[in-house]
Amino acid sequence: MTSIKIAPSILAADFADLGNEVARIADYIDMVHIDVMDGHFVPNISLGFPVIASLRATTDLYFDCHMMTTNPDVFAENLATAGGNLLTVHAEVFPDPSRAIAAAQREGLDFGLAVSPPTPVEAILPYVENCSQVLVMTVHPGFGGQSFLGEVLGKVERLRKTIDSAGLTTDIQVDGGVTSETAPLARAAGANVFVAGSAIFSQDDPIAACEALRKIIEES
Ligand code: DX5
Ligand code: ZN
Helix, strand or coil: CCCCEEEEEHHHCCHHHHHHHHHHHHHHCCCEEEEEEECCCCCCECCCHHHHHHHHCCCCCCEEEEEECCCHHHHHHHHHHHCCCEEEEECCCCCCCHHHHHHHHHCCCEEEEEECCCCCHHHCHHHHHHCCEEEEECCCCCCCCCCCCHHHHHHHHHHHHHHHHCCCCCEEEEECCCCCCCHHHHHHHCCCEEEECHHHHCCCCHHHHHHHHHHHHHCC
């Protein structure tokens, strides 16, 4: 199976000290998960391109950008200019993601498709080969600190079968409520990229939290 990657979500970090928050765990993580929310696709507003650009000036880490917005394709150039690496858009916004795939390609961004809990995996299965990563939301998007919805793991299993049988290397990411207790369940279903916000940045020792999360997944 593909390698395990830890992707801390900065939504749970101290935005006034973002550069240092990421720098202190930089050696223990594989990418930075950046949640962009527009107040339309989800009932919350988080951060935008100026924040991403400021953080980019402090690190070379891979920026995995989860666009919880209604027109992320229109802003692909802004994301690339700010230093984003991966553009993940939601299948609920793009029943046909061709326009978003083209926008990512044009801007030299990797591409990802996400499904919210109520959305069937069939919404993204036909496009897996266009994705460097697929994202199965394990909470309803919009807020950190929610509880993991184990009932969506069937989607992860289905994606793992599809990806492996097609000989693809697409990463399968889970996002929301990921902890040392829930991550092994997602791993067993076939996920290999683990987003964690509160389970890392809200802990007294975020480095220990990253190490413990990786260890428990590797040993599961
Ligand atoms: C929720 C976001 C998540 C969130 C995860 O809409 O997509 O990335 O930050 O936070 P935790 O890990 O606290 O559930
Ligand atoms: Zn996210």
